Amino acid sequence: MKEEIQPTYYPEATVTCACGNTWKTGSTAEAIKTDVCSACHPFFTGEQRIVDSEGQVDRFYKKLKSHEEMQKEKDARITKMILADKVEDRQAALDKLLPYQRSDFDGLFEAMTGLPVIIRLIDPPLHEFMPDEHEILEAVITNKINDTVDQEKEDLLVNIQNLHESNPMMGLRGVRLSVMMPEIVSMQVRAIFEAAADVKLRGFEPKPEVMIPLTGHINELHFIQPKLEEIASKVMQEKGVEFDYKFGTMIEIPRAGLTADEIAETAEFFSFGTNDLTQFTFGYSRDDAERNFLVKYVEDGILPKNPFQTIDIPGVGQLMDLTVKKGRATRTDLEVGICGEHGGDPESIDWCYRIGLDYVSCSPFRVPVARLAAAQSALNQRQ
Numbered sequence: 001m002k003e004e005i006q007p008t009y010y011p012e013a014t015v016t017c018a019c020g021n022t023w024k025t026g027s028t029a030e031a032i033k034t035d036v037c038s039a040c041h042p043f044f045t046g047e048q049r050i051v052d053s054e055g056q057v058d059r060f061y062k063k064l065k066s067h068e069e070m071q072k073e074k075d076a077r078i079t080k081m082i083l084a085d086k087v088e089d090r091q092a093a094l095d096k097l098l099p100y101q102r103s104d105f106d107g108l109f110e111a112m113t114g115l116p117v118i119i120r121l122i123d124p125p126l127h128e129f130m131p132d133e134h135e136i137l138e139a140v141i142t143n144k145i146n147d148t149v150d151q152e153k154e155d156l157l158v159n160i161q162n163l164h165e166s167n168p169m170m171g172l173r174g175v176r177l178s179v180m181m182p183e184i185v186s187m188q189v190r191a192i193f194e195a196a197a198d199v200k201l202r203g204f205e206p207k208p209e210v211m212i213p214l215t216g217h218i219n220e221l222h223f224i225q226p227k228l229e230e231i232a233s234k235v236m237q238e239k240g241v242e243f244d245y246k247f248g249t250m251i252e253i254p255r256a257g258l259t260a261d262e263i264a265e266t267a268e269f270f271s272f273g274t275n276d277l278t279q280f281t282f283g284y285s286r287d288d289a290e291r292n293f294l295v296k297y298v299e300d301g302i303l304p305k306n307p308f309q310t311i312d313i314p315g316v317g318q319l320m321d322l323t324v325k326k327g328r329a330t331r332t333d334l335e336v337g338i339c340g341e342h343g344g345d346p347e348s349i350d351w352c353y354r355i356g357l358d359y360v361s362c363s364p365f366r367v368p369v370a371r372l373a374a375a376q377s378a379l380n381q382r383q
Contacts, residue, residue, distance in 0.1 A: 074100050075129075082126050083159050087183065094187040101191035102198075109199040109206035116207040118271065118361075119192055120250065120339075121185045122177060123213040125168040133160045169279070174214025174252075178224045185212075189228045190235060197239035209246040211271055216253035218262040225266055248335070252276035257323035264330040271361075272320055272338040274348075278307050281316050309341065311348040321355045328356075337361060346373035353377035 074097065081093035108117060127133075136157045143150050165171040178185045189210060196206035210228065215221055225247055236242055248269030251257050254277070260270070279286050284294070286308050297303045311317050320338075327334045337359035342348040344366030352360055353374065362370050 075131075078129050079131065079156075081184075082129060082163075083156075090181070091183050094183055098187055098191055101188060102195045105192050105195035105208075106198055109196050109208070110202070110204050113199070113204040113206070116209050116246075118209045118211050118248075118269075118339075120211045120213055121188055123174050123250075125163075125165065125171055125173040126177070127160065127163040127165075127168065130160050130163065131156065133157070136160060169276075169285070175212050175216075175220045175224060175249075176214065178212065179220060182224060182227060185224065185228065186231055189231045193232045193235035193245075194239070196243060196245070197235055197241045200241050200243050201239065206243055207245070208243075209248060209269060211248050211250055211269075212267075213250045213273065214252050214276070215249040215263060215267075216255045218259065218266065221249060221263065221266045246335075250276075250339075251320075251323055252280065254281055254319060257319045257326075260323040260326035261330045264327040264334055268331070269335040269337075270323065270327055271336070272323075272340075272357075274311060274316070274320075274338050274340040274342040275308065277319070278312065278316050281319060282307060282312070310345050311342050311351050313351055317351050317355075320351075324355050324357070335359075344370050346376070349373040350377040350380075353381065 077093055077096050081090055081097065084090035084093055105119070136153055139150070139153050140157055143153070172180060192208050192210060196208050199206045210232075212221065212224065212228075229247060232245060246268040247266075248271065249256070249263060249267040250273040251260070251263075251270050252273035256263055257277075264270070275286065278284070282289075284307075290306070290308065294303070294306055294308075298306055305312075307316065311320070324334075324336050327336065335358050337357055338348075338352055339361040341362070343360035344362035346369065349360055349370060350373065354377070360370055360374070
């Protein structure tokens, strides 16, 4: 059953996104669904709108529409970049995407001045950035039924199908994608550091921390991280400015945890991607497990809890503990945290505190629970 969300009223005609972006409307406003800016939810629809008391589309809605049009243009350029046959063509497409990325990071660094901002480089497999295969297939079939031809759509369908992998979450994604197509992350890092430099020149204090996802072997970092550090240094030289930054990695692959002492020689911080780490440790596909058997496993006592909601301390938790110890044996000041849904779960937060993690990351609506759980863990440890 679809949950019915009641409208929220703003007497002062001010709407603030969870990320802090604020717009003022022209009159008393009614927000339908959630109030999110395009930076937080780029695929919003016209239903997420602000209308004034006379039913006219106000300035906020117009701004949303302009963001929506910009997102469509960005999506088209992403598709072109992915489908490029030659490195030169892909680079040309990436050059056009660079201003979008730089603009996003610019606002982020300004809003977070003086605070560290961890930015994860591209992680999902490329097919997730493509138009929906079923929609394109339906359009192609409809055209054939109507004896019409749309060669562009037919070619797009073939290309999407060619990106198919038998197990995409264990395929070409994360650092592996960075190794195979380094120009993509090179553009992202240039955008990050150009934005940070611009913000620094305006008097703010950016503190970027760049996170390389899905590392499984130290040689992956040896291959890609020096290239990215070179870009960072080059941008600061071009801009005539300096600021502190870090390069780190996500610990999502059990092998990375077991070799954390090696990984920490290059990575300056760790962040546990506990969703993937749980998948790879248990050998479960999260979506398939929760749909097919995980509920029964919990109901019948085979598992005490859903390991994707609460960290499995005897298994995944012990691997995390080992990772922290091995990593800090190499780099004593290693910053370690987690990102994922576990970051908002009180039991998981308590475990993270006990093994010495520096922070947890969670979605905005779970921040109050996370803060309370962290405080309770700290008090319990003192007793």
